[in-house]
Amino acid sequence: MWTGILENDNFWSVFNYKKWIRPMPRILIVDDEPTILNLLNKILIGQGYDATPASNGEKALQLLQTEKFDLMISDINMTPINGMELLRKAAVSWPDMGVIMLTAYGTVATAVEAMKEGAFDYITKPFKLDELVLTVQRALEYHHAITENKDLKARLEHKEQLGGIVAESPGMRKVCEMIERVAPTSTTVLIYGESGTGKELVARALHHYSPRKDATFMAVNCAALPAALMESEMFGHVKGSFTGANATKTGLFEAAHGGTLFLDEISSMPLEIQSKLLRVLQDKKIRKVGGSDHTEVDVRIIAASNEKLETLIEQGKFREDLYYRLSVISIDIPPLRNxxxxxxxxxxxxxxxxxxxxxxxxxxxxxxxxxxxxxxxxxxxxxxxxxxxxxxxxxxxxxxxxxxxxxxxxxxxxxxxxxxxxxxxxEQFKGKSLKTFLHDKEKEFLQRTIESVNGDKEKAANELGISLATLYRKLPSDLKK
Ligand SMILES: Nc1ncnc2c1ncn2[C@@H]1O[C@H](COP(=O)(O)OP(=O)(O)OP(=O)(O)O)[C@@H](O)[C@H]1O
Ligand SMILES: [Mg+2]
Known part of the structure; x- marks a missing residue:
């Protein structure tokens, strides 16, 4: 099942790697024989694991429901819930947890059956200490690799999903989370961001991940449209309503019916149009320029601005009531320099x-x-x-x-x-050899661990998985006291 890289058992005994690279793995032990349960518990705690004993299957299930374990070691022969049932439940409900079965000598066939059902391995009782320790390490390593892989895949898929938005920084990741949360709703969204930060990209993603994705996404740049034309562009006009209106025209609102209308640079919208927009948002109906009929429209509005609308409100250039309607949700895209x-x-x-x-x-x-x-x-x-x-x-x-x-x-x-x-x-890395860099990092890590246990060196050594003597050897003199 697991071949290759773990051939050299010594590697595991000399290098207590597990405590260095990740939090203490949590192991649930299930056995109805108290002596075995206690023995396993002691051994695993001694190995530096966070072990929890459960004296039967029911107790194990209760624990599994409320706590997260990396590995379960379960006896096969138990009543009323036996190890196989427990394994099947675990495989469905906690697929990321590894399972090792304990089996009495002579019931290996059942154990093999268990592996077919998803157990990582089995150990025959009475077991050898080395064998137990090694199997536990392998199971944890294997399941860690699988979960890590899944995480990575999920992260990649997540990136794919959000329409090619690169988001490595915490600031952009927050933006993506907002998109995921808000996209499925019909809420009006106001996007803030300096020029070129990706406001339109975010608006398109909001549309793309909404139930409206198959309907139209219309974008209008309010700064580029002459004020005189804006009303007719947005709401349409009827034939003969003004000089040059030779035919009835459908406006953007009607064209975007069922979809999304992106109002870019909303801060440039003239006050008069702002009032009309507010009316449409309230009534969900439009009236063409020169017309008398009202047409119902179902359009999601996303607006964008590179200046804070609050300032414009103070200057009397933006309607406060419209601002409140538009900014039900606001998404701030941080500038690239941040x-x-x-x-x-x-x-x-x-x-x-x-x-x-x-x-x-x-x-x-x-x-x-x-x-x-x-x-x-x-x-x-x-x-x-x-x-x-x-x-x-x-x-x-x-x-x-x-x-x-x-x-x-x-x-x-x-x-x-x-x-x-x-x-x-x-600058912080410049001119440093790898040795100096690692040494500095080690010092920082030791210092933080010692601080986290309020200066108790014994506890710190325990946490770090090294002996007290090694800890003292590694500590620079200013930290030894
Ligand atoms: N996080 C990102 N990941 C990938 N591409 C991005 C990202 N942010 C912006 N872009 C790209 O940068 C360009 C500018 O983005 P966009 O037009 O959405 O910005 P904007 O904020 O609307 O700009 P402006 O204020 O000039 O209208 C686009 O080609 C867009 O695809
Ligand atoms: Mg833009």
Whole structure:
């Protein structure tokens, strides 16, 4: 079942890896023989696991319902719920938990049956200590790998799902969570963000993940439409209603019926149109310019702005009542300079969009990465897109170097670094050997662990999975006292 990399048993005994890399695994032990239950409990706690004993299947089920375990070790022969039933229930309800079965000598056939039902392995009673410890380690390792894989897949699918929105930074992840939560509703959404941060992308994702996705998404830029035309564009007009109205025209609201209307740069909407929009939002009906009939419309409104509407309200340029209608939910997209984690993933995303999904992406040399990382991107993702397009045009032999970037960007960053306005994000790693870096990290980790147990070195050593003597050896003198 598990082959290959675990051949060398010594590896596991000399390197108590499990406490270093993740929280203490939780193990549920189920056996109706008290001696075995206690023995297992003692051994596993001694090995540094967080073990919980259950003296029968019912108790185990109760515990499983309220707590999370990484592994269950269960006897097969128990009453009234036997180990096989417990295993079947676990496989359905807690598929991420590993299961090891305990079986008496001579009932190996049942144990094999158990493996077919999803148990990781079985141990025959009486068992050898080494055998138990190793099987437990393998089961935990195996299930950890599976869960990690699932998480990764879920994360990838999640990214796919949200219509190509790169979101590595906590700020953008929050935006994506909001999209997921709000998209299925018909609530009006107000999106804030500087120019080029992805407001339209977010609006489209809201539409795409809504039940309206098969109907139209209409976008209108309120700043680009002349005020005189805006009313007729939005609500339509009837033939002859004004000079030049040679035919009856359907407005955007009607065209977007059943779908979504994206009102970009809503701050530029004239006050007169704002009042009409407010009326439509309240009545869900429109009236064409020059017409007298009302037509019902079912349109979800998403508005976007790069300036705070509150300021415009104070200046009398925006209706407060409309603001409240529009901002039922508001999504703030952070500027790119406040989410540096997104820069390089965006660069890769842009390059594969430009070059096609199967193309080998060019490499970006270290110096160029550092410039992209340290520039403050006033034009946000759109400016980054233009920069990468520029770089791809000038890149040679599959490498993006500093001289492929627009000179303005390189100069701004280099001058900033020279004058000390910008402190390089790589400064903290610069000039350090790997050994020094690891040493510093180890010191920081030891210090934090000691602090977390209020300075109790014995407890800290226990948590860290090392002896007290080793802890003292590793501690710098200022932390030894
Ligand atoms: N997180 C992101 N992931 C992937 N692409 C992004 C992301 N954010 C923005 N973009 C891309 O950047 C470009 C600009 O985005 P968009 O047009 O949505 O921004 P905007 O805020 O509406 O800009 P403006 O204020 O100029 O209208 C688009 O090509 C968009 O696909
Ligand atoms: Mg836009």
């Amino acid at each position: 989410r540096p984690e997104d820069i390089l993933p965006l660069v890769n995303h842009i390059m594969s969009r430009e070059l096609g999904p199967d193309a080998d992406l060019p490499l970006i040399d270290h110096e160029t990465q550092s410039i992209l990382d340290n520039y403050n991107w006033p034009g946000n993702v759109r400016e980054l897109e233009n920069t990468i397009q520029h770089a791809l045009t000038f890149a040679q032999q599959g490498v993006i170097t500093k001289d492929t970037l627009p000179a303005k960007i390189v100069n701004t960053v280099e001058e900033g670094l020279r004058s000390g306005i910008i402190t390089s994000r790589h």
